[in-house]
Amino acid sequence: MNGSRLDDFLALSRANPWELAPFQESLPDGSQVQVWDTGVICIEPAVPGNRDLVLSCGIHGNETAPIELCERLLNAILSGRLPCRQRLLFIFGNLAAMNLGVREVEENLNRLFSGAHARGERRNNERERADRLEQYVTRFFQARDGAERLHYDLHTAIRPSAHEKFAIYPFTHGAPYSRRQLAFLCSSGVDTILLAHGPTTTFSYFSAQSFGAHAFTVELGKVMPFGQNDARRFAAMERNLEHLIGEPAWRPPVLDLDQVRVFRVCQEIIKQSEQFCFQFSDSVANFSAFSAGALLAEDGEQQWHVRESEEAVVFPNAGVAKGQRAALMVSAVELTADMLE
Ligand SMILES: O=C(O)CCC(=O)N[C@@H](CCC(=O)O)C(=O)O
Numbered sequence: 469m470n471g472s473r474l475d476d477f478l479a480l481s482r483a484n485p486w487e488l489a490p491f492q493e494s495l496p497d498g499s500q501v502q503v504w505d506t507g508v509i510c511i512e513p514a515v516p517g518n519r520d521l522v523l524s525c526g527i528h529g530n531e532t533a534p535i536e537l538c539e540r541l542l543n544a545i546l547s548g549r550l551p552c553r554q555r556l557l558f559i560f561g562n563l564a565a566m567n568l569g570v571r572e573v574e575e576n577l578n579r580l581f582s583g584a585h586a587r588g589e590r591r592n593n594e595r596e597r598a599d600r601l602e603q604y605v606t607r608f609f610q611a612r613d614g615a616e617r618l619h620y621d622l623h624t625a626i627r628p629s630a631h632e633k634f635a636i637y638p639f640t641h642g643a644p645y646s647r648r649q650l651a652f653l654c655s656s657g658v659d660t661i662l663l664a665h666g667p668t669t670t671f672s673y674f675s676a677q678s679f680g681a682h683a684f685t686v687e688l689g690k691v692m693p694f695g696q697n698d699a700r701r702f703a704a705m706e707r708n709l710e711h712l713i714g715e716p717a718w719r720p721p722v723l724d725l726d727q728v729r730v731f732r733v734c735q736e737i738i739k740q741s742e743q744f745c746f747q748f749s750d751s752v753a754n755f756s757a758f759s760a761g762a763l764l765a766e767d768g769e770q771q772w773h774v775r776e777s778e779e780a781v782v783f784p785n786a787g788v789a790k791g792q793r794a795a796l797m798v799s800a801v802e803l804t805a806d807m808l809e
Pocket residue numbers: 528578623624625626627636670672685783784785
């Protein structure tokens with residue numbers, strides 16, 4: 469698309485971090501490429517397959533590997549190297565934070581969905597962005613009924629992890645877990661699944677809860693600056709996304725339950741005050757295990773201990789805002805056939 473405004477959509481978006489007027493172009497195969505806003509681009513094939521796919525990245529601005537991955541996929545589609553056979557919405561989430569190389573500018577975008585952006589008096593650009601992203605996802609999924617709705621919200625984690633790639637399966641309100649989605653994740657190199665224990669204000673929960681989408685927060689590795697990610701570490705996910713986008717009849721290999729490691733959230737540690745501190749070192753990796761009774765964190769009078777025989781810590785971060793999740797404690801569970809559909 470030489471000479472088009474789509475030649476470098478990410479650069480165009482980063483140059484207009486909070487707003488970009490919509491425009492539209494066509495691809496030689498008849499697909500319509502619609503820019504809905506900065507970082508938001510929808511591709512509608514002339515004859516779409518039966519999947520409506522949202523791929524989001526950069527909801528946290530410094531999580532660059534997923535941004536680079538989505539940019540490669542988008543460019544492959546725009547250049548004609550990858551045929552787009554499904555309706556597809558790419559979202560590059562927090563462009564201002566990307567420009568600054570930080571997770572968030574004023575507030576964590578991934579705590580502002582499912583209407584949280586409108587709660588309380590506070591107003592800022594991230595709240596406005598969450599509001600608009602909800603509207604775009606709504607527009608995308610509500611454009612038709614009957615298609616399989618998918619949303620992979622791609623992230624990388626602040627800390628190293630004992631299990632490098634893992635996905636958070638948003639709370640399903642008791643509905644069974646999707647065997648095919650677990651197969652997709654597992655064959656994409658994401659072999660560890662964390663089952664959420666309740667509703668949240670994350671992007672993936674929004675799509676799952678509001679539209680019945682198969683939606684996941686997918687952690688693909690550790691946060692690195694732009695240009696320092698090793699694309700080979702994400703090759704399995706990239707290849708499977710190419711299959712999903714380009715081959716309407718493609719299905720992931722059948723799931724072998726023995727290949728999946730599953731945890732459930734057993735405690736959520738919420739920071740109450742600036743006195744909050746963990747009782748373990750800053751270098752502790754995600755999924756590090758602690759034994760029953762171990763003291764995990766303190767906040768003034770309040771203490772958190774391991775309650776089960778063994779619990780592992782995920783996303784410990786004492787630097788979050790007051791009232792926010794400072795860590796999840798998880799314990800291993802066995803996924804049995806009756807929990808799956
Ligand atoms: O490494 C960390 O501490 C955070 C990585 C990250 O951004 N994780 C997501 C998980 C969202 C979910 O629970 O579905 C987040 O904290 O927003």
